[in-house]
Amino acid sequence: MAYVKVPKDLTKVKTKVALNMTKRQLIGFSLAGLLGFPIYLFTKNFVSTDVAMIIMSIVVLPILFATLYEKDGLPFEKHLLYILRFHQSRKIRVYKARSIYNTEKVNHLYITENTGKISKARVKNENTKTNNIKRRSKIGKR
Structure with missing residues (x-):
């Protein structure tokens, strides 16, 4: 008889859309492919193939990072927004209480x-x- 492991915390389970990837991952990988492939084809005519692959990787890696990064259940853009809000806010917090x-x-x-x-x-x-x-x-x- 086959056994299937069921995780205790079901909030971390994400629905898979296609190819065992989430919708976010499908959009991110598609965007990286649509941006990276033409860059590779365009740059290999002017530089060597190795350099064209490196340029393509440099362009595609930030997209892949934003697609796959998740901290504390928050995607990359929300986490980045919180970091930017923190650095733009006042550093000295004044305690004000109204009795x-x-x-x-x-x-x-x-x-x-x-x-x-x-x-x-x-x-x-x-x-x-x-x-x-x-x-x-x-x-x-x-």
Whole structure:
């Protein structure tokens, strides 16, 4: 009796269209053949056959690489797009958080360091507070 191995992760299994190749591979190899063969025929008239083969290989290899390359389930063009976006983005990432508890309309409790007294105040801008005042929430210690 014949046994067939079934992979555990079926997401990596790709449908084969023809000649045991995927649609992407068929398009890539066809494009490489349609571009490489005429280049070889055109250049062998001017240079030797060996040099014409090398020129054809240099032209066709990037197409074959883009056809066959896949990293983390992403094809070459998507992976290249992510790399280009990363290098064009800002390198310094600024952390900005918006607190749902920090609004302009809420009364805040403050305690001064010198006297220890608690006072209520309405603050419109966080930058206007002085250094000798610590902000305390209503829920916190009183």
